[in-house]
Amino acid sequence: ANDGPKTAAIFDLDGTLFTGHFWHGIVKHHLEHKARLLPTTTYLATHYPLWIGNKLKVLSEDAYKTKWGEDLALLLKGFTREEMAQIFRWIDVNYIARRLRPDMVELLQHHRKQGHITFVLSGSLQDFLEVIKQRLGAEHVVGTQLKMVKDCCSGRIEKPLCFG
Template sequence: MQEPAREVVAAFDLDGTLTDGGSVFRWLGHVAGAARAYRAAAELVGPLTLGALRSGPAADRSKERLFARLLEGRDVEEVAATSRNFIVEHLERHARPAVVARLRWHQHQGHPTVIVSASPELYVTVAAQRLGVDGAIGTRLATDETGRLTGRYEGRNCRGTEKARRLEEWLASRGGDPVLYAYGNSRGDRRMLERADFPFNVGRLGRLGRLRRYPRLPEA
C-alpha cells in the first residue's frame, strides 16, 4: 500500500524577505511619533549598536529597552488599530515582488503558508491576513491587567532559536510531518532554515551574506 504524500508547508520571514528592509523602527515611529522614536534611539545608541553587532541576547535586550521607552503604558487596542494602518501601507510600499510571487506559487499549489517574524505579532497577523497566509508568528508584547502595554516581551523575541521553536510548535499543532520550505534573509532566520527540507536565502547580499550556505531564490 502506497504511503500518503506528505503535506508541503512554506514558512516566510517578513522583514527583508517578503518586504524590503526592516519594519520595526518605522512602526515605532508610526505609533509613537517619529521625533520621539529617533530621540529614544539616540538615547539608547550604545545598546542598540552593540545589539546590531553581536545579535543574539544583546539585540533582544536592546530592542526590548526601546519598546519600553516608547510603548509602556499605551493601550494595546489603540496601538493595534494604528499598527493595522501602518502594515497595510508598509506592504504596499515595500513588498518584494519576487518573494511575494514565490508565496503565491505555494498558495496556488495548495500549500499551507506561515509568516515567522521577530516583528510584533500584532501587525504580523495583519500582514498574514493581507497576503492570504494561513499562520502568523511574531514577537508577542506583554500587557498588564488593564490592557496596557508594559513595554516588555511576552515570552521571548521571535528570532534565532525562538523562531525555529515557535515554528515547530505551529507545525505540531497542525499534526503530521510536513515537507518544509523556508525563506529568510538574515542570521535571525538561520535556525528556521536549518529545520527546513528546502531552505532558501533571499537576502540582498547573496554569497556575501550570513545565509550564503543556502540556495538562492534566483529571481529574488
C-alpha cells in the same frame, strides 16, 4: 481527507517579504503622529550604539538584535489593543505596503496555490503579524507576544523574542 505529508513554506518578514524593518515602521508612525516621542528618541539613542558595537565586532548580531526586539515594546507602552491595531494598520498601509518584495509575495502565493501551508515567522509582534497575514494571505503567523496588563501594553514582551 489527505493524511499524507504536507509541505510548509515559511517566510521571514523583515528583509525577506519586505525591504524594511518593523521597528522602523513604529518609529515612522510615532514621529509622524507625535506619539511617545521621548521613548522613541531614547530607544534610538540607546539602541543604535548596539548596532555600532555589532559592526565593530564587540557585540554579536544575536545579542544586539535580541535587545532591539525585546525593548521595542517600550514604544507601545500604555496603548490599548485597539490603539495598537490602529498603529499596526497605519504601518501596514504607509510603510510595509510600499516596501513589499513582489517576487517574494508571488512566491508565497504560489505556495498557497500549490496547497502548501504558509507561515510568516518573525521577531515582529504577533498582533502586527495578524495584520500582515490579512495583506499577504498567509495561513499562519508566528511572532513575539506582548505582555498586556488590563488591555494595555506593559512595555514588555513575553520572552523569548521570536528570533533566530
